[in-house]
Amino acid sequence: MKYDKDSYKQVVDEFTPKNKMLKNCFYAFIFGGAICLLGEIFKNIFISGLGAAEEDAGPMASVALVGLSALLTGLGWYDKLGKFGGAGTVVPITGFANSVVSPALEFKREGYILGTASNIFKLAGPVLVFGYLAAFIAGLLKLITG
Amino acid sequence: MNYIMSFVVGGIICVIGQIIIDTFKKNNAYLLVLMVVTGAALGYFGIYDKLVEIGYSGATVPLLGFGNTLAKGAMEEAASKGFMGALSGGVIKTAPGVAAALMFGYIVAVVFNPKSNK
């Protein structure tokens, strides 16, 4: 073979199509913005419509978004949104919910315990591990520094 | 105004995520971990709350906000309950969202079937 790993890397870079970043960013902005806007709308509905306290309304809106995302994932629509939205559908909490629901659904054929339940945090697990770890460190630092 | 700022700030955070995806071409799990840890760090230094004041849900709905909530929860509880607070504070604050994802996820898995995306 006339190429080695380094020279071949240049060939690969030459032929590999670039992701359309500008277009992707545009859609990420629209989809991500829209999901956050929806969160704000939910929050206001919970405050003005249901009389929830300001501090409770945030978590309630999160739960509503998670529920909506779970439903769309079950219907097989969230991955279609994700195709356009990219990070716009990954970064909001709806993306977190999608990453919980999609393996739960995908592995149901291996059973509800060893399939669904075992795999439900397959993708979201790292987020929780690092999130809880970071939170614990933040709490600990607070304890030390006062 | 809340609505516009939610849209804009949320959109910008997602654009940052998109740039990371397209540049590093890594599994999305890396992005999500990065987001939640960054959020916790910004939360620890009290920076993220300023963003929430500007962006409302635009700052709380993305995973950065999840990290922020985690860190703030742990810090508040640590201040009042000490070590045990540091351990449980973040988990308690974010429990509704995580539990909801788990419950809804399980229910959806029972009710629906995986679909071919063609």
Next chain:
Amino acid sequence: MKKIGKQTFSIKDNVFIRDTYTIVGKKEGQGPLGNKFHMIVEDDLWGEDSWEKSELKFQQTAVEKLMEVNQLKKNQIDLMISGDLLNQITSSSFAARALQLPYIGVYGACSTMALTMGLGSLLIDGGFAENIICVTSSHFCSAERQYRLPLEMGGQRHMSSQWTVTGSAAVWLSKNGSGPRVKNVTFGKITDLGVKDANNMGAAMAPAAYDTLSQHIKDTGIDYDLIVTGDLGTVGKGIVNKMFKEDNNSIEKKYDDCGTIIFDIEKQDVHSGGSGCGCSATVFGAFLYRKLLDGDIKKLLFTSTGALHSPTATLQGESIPGIAHSVGIEI
């Protein structure tokens, strides 16, 4: 010795490719070869309750139909050689369980079709068998969940990624009869130039394709009418063309790739093209074989390419080993 050159086995006896049977999914049916496949299955589950069971049904039905159309009895088939992409090649072994034929299962990732045809030809040429059925299958959904992410997971595919073909093709090789004959078989070396990006299989496989192709051409000295690789997609196809051009031996005019033939790359949103065991298998069975029968081409070099990729190895930092096997066919 029936070996010529460095790496090529020359088939001295007659090994005819008597017939093929191809079954594909809906998306493949909507592609440019839509009217050429023997059967198109609209529902990806095909009435089964999992993607894996659906895939084995593809493979089993392809063999059953091939036997039915040609009025072949079970006792006439000496051997079935098959492979697929799933762990423990379950589609193949479960199809073989139902078919009750003597069975050899092989794993060559997407290179499996040429691998099984090459092995089958050697066995017939060696006088060990008269009739052999070679079959491979792949299924978009079963491959996606094993190698990538759950289907319902939102997100974008990278532009260099490929779309696993849902389909299966069975090929009947026989000592007797007439039609296109297998003349030369080259089994490739593993070639790995350090590509680690699982979203860029074409680039991982292209050096292997170039290596086997150039070795086969050097060993046999045959001037083929058409050279076809398995599933390099647009990325890998471009690289192979570039490599031959640098040898001052451009094959561009007579070279194509199954991954770019099976789908309309612009319209069908498959990014870099098709892939999977079923890709080169169904394109050969439905399209290339017919071109040979119709006399459009007289000498075909059919080369399936495989990325021997494992998600575990990738996570451990390994690069993706590529392989390619060539089968020279003449009529």
